Amino acid sequence: MSGIVIYLPPGSGGTAAAEPDGDGAVTLRLGPGEVARFGRGSATTPVELRLVDDAISRLAGEIRVTDDHWQLSNLSATHSYLVENPEGAGEYLRVPPRRAGAPIPFEFSRVVLPTRRDTTVSFQVFAPDHVYLDPDGLGGAGGQWGGRTVTAYSLDETATYFLVLVALCEPRLRDESPVAVPTTPQIVERLRDHAACGRLTARAVSSHIDYLAEEKMRVVPPPEQDPGRGARRNGKRESIVGLALRFGLVREEHLALLPPRSGTSPRNEPTGGGEGARPGRHIGK
């Protein structure tokens, strides 16, 4: 349980407590049990996450990390807040005024606060600690999964980051070696026909790769790898692919998650799975 990451995009605020990135964005990390307050703030009402809008209370709410998720307290007397799941096909939660400690189940969340104008103020919260059981650990055992030996780096196989990971691993899984790990434009192209990823941008792919490397797998690139060749990004990608394959995080059966390959190579996928296997994922934004 390493906690959560809060990301406030540029132009929404900033505070002394959080380190503004170069572009004015704010990133806050909270460990289990830690709390961050958000709101307009003032000298007498300090907040960790400052949101600059007149319609937002000085102390608008509170985020508390609990177990592998987080809780949102709405300290406004009048406004509901929305917590959207950007990958959930419009899935969202409404947290009513004065609700204390509403548990938020999403790995990715966008917290949206209303303003007086047509716009909203929002920030993102990532909860990378969510645990997924190993496929062979399901069923039986009377629910006693707690004592099991499990993979300690678990991935949501319905998340976009997982699709990106499968696409990264695809050439090696299909034994088209020796081949380089696909580039970001190649990933975008590969996922273009996927219902949920048609509008996936190169920037989004890079973010997913960074999220995988830094928050999910906590990849350490192999040391002293020919620094002359530059391409640090490639080092990171190759590390991700190598680790995902070596430790079975991505397996042959996951190729079925990818859209059929167009062009010269005929569809060449194992049976099972297929497009209909995961209905939730195909309603894209």
Add this chain to the structure above:
Amino acid sequence: MHGPADTSGSDCAELLAPGYRVGNWEVTEPIAAGGWGTVYAGRAAGEDRPATRDTVALKFLPTSGLAPRQARNVVDTARREVELGRRAGHPRLIRLLDSVVLSEPDHPFLDGALVLVMERARRSLRDLLHAGPVSEAEGARLITEICEGLAHLHRTGWVHGDLKPDNILLMADGSVRLSDFGLAAELTGTHGTHGYAPPMGTFDYLPPERWKAPLGEHGVQVRPSADIWALGIVIHEVFTAGAPPFPGATPMARGAAVQEYADGRAPLRLDPAVPPFWRELAADCLAPSHAARAAHTAESLLARVTARPQTREGLPAGRRRRAVRAALVCALLCGTATASAPHGARDDVPPLGGAGRIRVFNAEPTCTTRTDRDPDCSLGLAIDPQRPYTADNVVPTRVWQGDELAVDCLLAHGIPIIDERDAWSPQWFRVRLPAGSPRPTAWLPAVRTKDRPRVPACPVPASGR
């Protein structure tokens, strides 16, 4: 070798019929099924062996239906078990008797499966804890024996990696065996400080630093201090009928509580049911960082356990036994124990005679050159060389580096002993004890001398006393 938590009736496991042959072994009944495979009870096949002896556990690790990379993981797991069993055998580790690769072209599920043949335990510590709390004396014995196994593993350069009550097995006589070395890591690097294991574990036993550990190309870095953390959890569980020390309804909640504690935002609150000595020991094992925990090695913990003050019934017999145990442990484990051995042999040298002579060799470097007969450098002589070399199986007479002993004969196959320099031998010498000793003879492990006199083979002693 998982406990009941893994008895899941996993649908990938086709059960084998009793009588199924695996090499020189045959299946008798299923014991448990888990994600990694199925464990059966078995026995040595063939009519010349009595059916009552040689009950073993057969751990089947199927590889069929797995992608090549997954099959490789299974093979890696088995390889670790075999490697560890071969190189780090010890009375406190479950003994690997055999490993077999099945060739069953007609049965795709079985073809290529790996079978590990192991000593059969009666139950796991988890089963025992489910049955209710254990007494302080019993808990003390269990923890001592767990420490013995762990100290040996660490000394021979391995980290267990998945220590928990499900993997701590109890034999029919109640003695402890550590098992399930599928995640064991061999210590590497120039200083042998750490190894690498697959990124797996059991949440309730992971040290706080593991939640943030990076994943490198060889896996996740593990150090002996990870086992020490798990030992702290186990000590707490032993005295609380299995209740974990950290609060929370789920492993994730408890994992978060571990993190809060490690970050200094929550104190350690151990159950008052844990007796004071053991509470202090558990708290040291649960030091929040690797650096703070590194001060407490399995050997130093074992020395503390064996030298602990007796809290009640200060009977001379009990005290004597404890002292002997402390000295023996130090003899086995580098002489870190601090208790003295009042029943040591002082300066009396055993009378000579017998078929040959050997000089005692103490492989512990700090003892090899000492001549002051320090109790910490004394070595124990076994009563029965075929039973574990533990405190209840040694005579009061102690011996030291350089002592000359009279030898009657050599036993080729006793309990194998590994010394502090990793010399290994199952051979034992029967040696004469000084006149007036309660027994005329006792047994010295062959690793405790460099001499190999020509002496007759000993008749196999009747087991038991």
